[in-house]
Amino acid sequence: MINYGIIGAGMMGQEHIRNIRLLGDVRIDAIHEPDQMMAAAASALAPEAAMVGSLDDLLARPSLDCLLIASPNHCHVDQLEAVAARRPLPVLVEKPLFTTAEQAKRAAVLGRDYPAPIWVAMEYRYMPPIAMMVERVAEATGGIRMLTVREHRFPFLDKVGAWNRFNATSGGTLVEKCCHFFDLMRLILRAEPVRVMASAAGDVNHAAEDYDGRRPDIWDNAYVIVDFDSGTRAMLELCMFAEGARYQEHLSAMGPKGKIEALVPGPTRFWPTGLGPAPVPKVVLSPRNPKGEQVLDVPVDPELLEAGDHNGATFYQHRRFLSVLQGTGKVEVTLEDGAKAVSMGLAAQRSAREGVAVAL
Structure with a gap:
């Protein structure tokens, strides 16, 4: 025990x-x-x-x-x-x-x-459709050259003391929310970032909020382009006032052989009951020759969907962490991994704030 x-x-x-x-x-x-x-x-x-x-x-x-x-x-x-x-x-x-x-x-x-x-x-590494995409990306693309990560989602939820409304306590939207995606970029591309360019703003969600005279300074939408040392590139598209989307995350990786996509629904508890069953996660394979999509359903155990908002990923992550504690596994997301993801987020924050490309 x-x-x-x-x-x-x-x-x-x-x-x-x-x-x-x-x-x-x-x-x-x-x-x-x-x-x-x-x-x-x-x-x-x-x-x-x-x-x-x-x-x-x-x-x-x-x-x-x-x-x-x-x-x-x-x-x-x-x-x-x-x-x-x-x-x-x-x-x-x-x-x-x-x-x-x-x-x-x-x-x-x-x-x-x-x-x-x-x-x-x-x-996010452990969301089943994303994990399947990571496993198949090299074969499906023939050597990935471009990666697009799109998240169209609900606004930031209310947290204790509104700490997630302010850059000083959250790190900023491109750190707090998007370090997940920068981590996925490094994981999928197997490369290190060398330059970050971003444009972002807070246009919709929090303009009317006031916390003891303080107005939120976080952003609710952004584009981020990242160049990698392998010559590959990735783009993030974030919109936090698009909760009506059928799929919350949509990842696309492209190479000379074809394209592979992962589609991830948002939290089950937010899906309107009047629209029928919640969407099923999918992986889509689109080879260049012969042309034609192959759509794979990647269902998640309903008990895991009930246990959290991350498509079962929190359970799978804990199971692997438990294997480390039991001496049968190794750490898969190191302090270095966590630090590099945040460093990319901080660079994106600076790029958007100052209107410059930031070298890493």
Whole structure:
């Protein structure tokens, strides 16, 4: 039996709790969540867990085998450093790993010195249609040359203290939301970014919001182009006021042999019941010769869809992290991976803000 300690049990932390409880041979030993409403919701999901008042109290529990960090973005590095100083257990830490260039330097020290495994949570890698696309992309394209990632989705959800409404605490939209996609670009292209160009704005979603006199400064739409050292290129198209779309994520990879696409629906709980069953994820193969699409359905276990908003990916990610704890697997998303995804996001933020191409 492996015992988890949870640091941060807001909306995403609760998704992690639901999925951890599906694993078997694990238990949630303790939870640290300062917000009373979120703490009550987390306790209802994991009644066996002790609710503790501080990170120190959590780390003092001798029964812990590993930690999940799902706190607001700007807290991750501070909490990892506290864990490193007190009790460096294996950690699954939510994206983004950090939010500023200063935190990037501290994360690099953790990457060098931390004595236990750290896995950065990049759930999108484990969405079944995206995972299938990654497996088949080389054969389907004959050597990928172009990659397009499109996300047309709902606005940012309400979070405790509105931390996701502000660049200072979220890192900005192209870090908070889009580090997932920059991670996928590196994963799919098997290459490193060398230049980032972006255009972005906050045009629709948050103009009327006010938090004690503060207006949100996050963006709700963007285009980002990334050049890679292999000569390949990728583009991100983000729109966060397009929740009426049938598919939320649409990835397309192209090469001399053909094209492969992954289509991922949004969270099942947001699909209008009057429109019938929610869309099924798909992978589409489009060879150049002979022409003709092959459409593959990639259904996801309904129990996993109920457990979270990431198309079953949170469960699959946890199952692989568990294999690391059991000594049968290895970390698949390293601190370096997490850092590079955020660095691309910070470069995109700067490019859009200053109107310049940013070299990496």
